[in-house]
Amino acid sequence: MEGFSFVDIFATKGVEYIIVMAFLAAFIYFSRYLAYRSPVPENATEERPVSYFRVPDGYHFHQGHSWLRKEKNSMGVVGLDDFAQKLVGKVESVELPRVGYHVAQGEKGWSLVAGSKSIPMLAPVSGEVVAVNQEILRSPGILSEDPYGKGWLFKVRSPKIESDTRQLLSGKVARAWMEDALDKLRPQNPENLGPVLADGGIPIEGIAPALGGEEWDKLARTHLLTDQV
């Protein structure tokens, strides 16, 4: 630069900033696009419609088909498992304990209301209820979508959580127990179910209502171990 005429060393700055904005826009768009399209297959096989009962790791299951997920500082989250949800089917409302209430492991924790029937379930852990899931109270349908995540029922503070957990099942052992439970569910008289189970599908109104007819709540209670409650 000999310094006799006009030189603008920032002449291209405007274009550079426009390139930056284009980059950011493209970045956002592509990262969203990739996130949506990233391969997590819904169902691995499409040949035959099979029903999956989810028994995830990290959860501790009570034989009454409720689960506990442990958190820090003796806190735990409680819910009902995929089996219970599919067993009872369409739940109209859930009756949950109030905050401050004490639940006891193996005793009634809450009730599911479907039709005129009320199905109690056992609590997997003892402790004091510190929070209740308001979403479930408003839309119990979440139970069928996501019984292990958004479908959590309430949180407890449980000083004896470690010893209580030892009474519960998880991992491979839990999956074996679930297979057992499914076996027990197999109907005594198959003719009742023919069309429902021919394609392996779970009846929408719930397995118990489909199998048990008018008194299906007794069937549900039997499998949820609350027939004496």
Place this chain on the structure above:
Amino acid sequence: MERNNTIALPKGKSPTGADTVKGFFRFVLGELKPKGKILTPFNVISGLIILGGLILIVIRFAYGLGSITNLSQEYPWGIWIGFDVVTGVAFAGGAYTLCFVVHILNFKKYEPILKATVLNGFLAYCFYAGALLLDLGRPWNVINPIIGNAFGYSSVLFLVAWHFLLYTICQFVEVFPAVTEWLYWPKVRRYAKLCTTGAVIFGITLSTLHQSGLGALFMMASNKIHPLWYSGNIPILFFVSSIFAGLSMVIAESTISHRVFRAQISPHHHASFNDIVLGMAKGALGALFAYFFLKMIDLIHGSQWSLINTPMGYWYLVEIIGGIVIPIILFTVAILKNNVRLVQFTAVITALGVILNRLNISVIAFKWYSANRYYPSWAEIWVTAAVICMEIWAFRWIVSRMPIMNEHPAFPEEEKIDHKEAEVVQWKVSAS
């Protein structure tokens, strides 16, 4: 066992009534009423300061900047820029640092204080942008670089101004979920939460650039800033010091908030507080350590040794030793001894060191050779104090009403659970 042991929420009814426009205004206006005692010593003193500040501001707009400030042709920038804007923004650096730690590195341990820190950062930017408007000669033209027909993109200040605006929006997006919980707008909240990661990433990028940008503002004043402070690396130094300035401010502010808003904080949060403070002390220590060596490189690179033996040189040593070396030593001791009190004390010293550094570059080492040195007028100090008090009032109003220090009972933290497909059991169609 009772049957009616449930919490009932009336279906579909918002507990705040803010789901209509009229309801919204009624709710918000109702919330403007002060809670608690009005005539506390703090309220009275800060109220008087604010009142005085407002009067001074009116005078400033009626008679010009010269009427209440000590700005001169020699010193175009005083403490309204040097302290309110430059130092204030450095202190708000805690917001992007903690967002990085919690949202990018996924250290959920610091989550309890995140909302308060981001809120503080948001309010800091809002109020310091306000203080900037006071300093501008013609503040109504401040929209010119935003919508004007001539973008001065050769200017570092252009960049800083735009980043201020964008970053304030980012911080608002990060704070907005808490506002929606207060207003009880669950659907809006869900959308707001989706934007969080993007706002965080964009916010950290913007922060890096405008924290260093505030330093780059002084690059062209090369023959006016004392050589011990001026270097080509001022932007990097400003960026690194904003990290420990921000963390120190977070430590100091959360200490005060934990006492003032004690009732709101869950026992879970209280228990982890000491842990959080020590963790932040470690972060601040790391940044201080790096900063010290960066400063040493600058000192040697500029061959400025001989200047240390001058009055300004001694002042430089005060800033380095008092503001950097001593905090390094004290933080190390405090971390080794798990001493939270010492951490809080050192945080205050570090903050003072940062204030000193920023003021040095903007007004003290700036034209240090001048016969008429600048010192702030009492009115400038008063207005600065008023701005700070207003910010504290806003912070207090928000924290007393919105779920900042705690979780809203109706919106507890949801966790995303990944379900692996291997963890399923098949319903066998045929009997085994």
Place this chain on the structure above:
Amino acid sequence: MTISRRKFLQVAGLTGSALLAGGRKPADAAGSAQAAQVGQAEKKGVEFYGMLVDTTKCIGCRSCEEACNEKNKLPKPEVSFSSDSVFEKKRDTTPEAYTVLNKFPNPKDPEKPIFVRKQCMHCNQPACATACLVKALEKTPEGPVRYNKDRCMGCRYCMVSCPFDAPKYEYNSNMPYLQKCVFCSDLVNKGESPACVEACPEGASLFGKRRELIEIARQRIYQNPDKYHPYIYGEHEAGGTSMLFLSSVPVEKLDFRMNVGTLPYPEKTTGFLYAVPHIFILWPTFLYGLSYLTSQKKDKESGHGEE
């Protein structure tokens, strides 16, 4: 990362509005650093005008000050332009006086003091124009750095950046403007000489193309080695300025700033500004990658209980 449409629209909206508001695109759209350096003006053959101030010829009559005052319609000063009493103190430009004379003792000839004009130097690459975020201060291709007062918002960043402290501010007005010599840009941009040059009776201030003025200055030095100190102040200072000064004594004796350096001042910010787009691209990529990686390794609590 689940960024909703909202964020995308936000960014797109900002992009769109910025484009609509018209970021200025360079006439030369090639956009490479090389191309930018060549400069549009040179292609059209427009060169800087300048002013050569020969302090050996200045008699201190202050006609230049008076002419400037009239041309720019500045308020009349309290002390008249013909008074010498102003020289008792060192003077600086003010919002009401764009150019001022200062008197210095002459070591070579005590009878003939040296008078030196002081005003904006109209640098080739002005720090103030680079600093101005609303382009209120602009370097015109003909040389003058002119002030567009409607755009100014009074941030005074130009005052901080100027190595010569040329711009002055109206602190005592509630509608303040910046005040500095604008090299009579309306005249110079047409090739006519500014008011102060027209008024100078001795020809101490000379107007012409900067290239030619430097030739003239060099000639004067070569032809009169005892009269002139061999230095043209403004030839290289701050990368070169339109105002050029000749003197009979070393210029540091005349209160000229010697610590300005020869690097053009805007180049002191290029290190930072050139890095900005790089950070805008690298930081989000890096941060997104980091957040993606750390979200994968969620520590799971033990999933195997005992019976």
